[in-house]
Amino acid sequence: MNMCAILAHPIAEKIRTEKNTTRKHPRKINRTNAISFISKSWIGIFIKKKYNQCLECFDKMLINTTEVVRPNRKFPRNHKQQKPKSMNYKPL
Numbered sequence: 001m002n003m004c005a006i007l008a009h010p011i012a013e014k015i016r017t018e019k020n021t022t023r024k025h026p027r028k029i030n031r032t033n034a035i036s037f038i039s040k041s042w043i044g045i046f047i048k049k050k051y052n053q054c055l056e057c058f059d060k061m062l063i064n065t066t067e068v069v070r071p072n073r074k075f076p077r078n079h080k081q082q083k084p085k086s087m088n089y090k091p092l
Helices: 002-017 031-040 042-047 051-064
Strands: 027-029 066-068
Touching (some): 002 027, 002 031, 002 051, 031 042, 031 051, 042 051, 051 066
Antiparallel strands (some): 027 066
16 A cells, blocks of 8 residues: 555645546545456565566556546544344453
8 A cells, every 4th residue: 555655646736736627526546447457466576576568558558547526525424332242252
């Protein structure tokens, strides 16, 4: 996750500061896709030493898979009451 954050930070800043008049809401990178891509490309980056190819592909993937940040989209969660634990798990 640290490696993904280090590699994705410049692209995230670029997307955050990008001014595009055709878009209604701001955008951010999809961190799930970024982590997935990094975990799959470790071999190409470190063992085969294809740094430039993997990093260029990573940057393109981050730019193409952005998420919309919609304002005021917070909804409360419905928390269920926990069931009592079985007496089999009683501490001694």
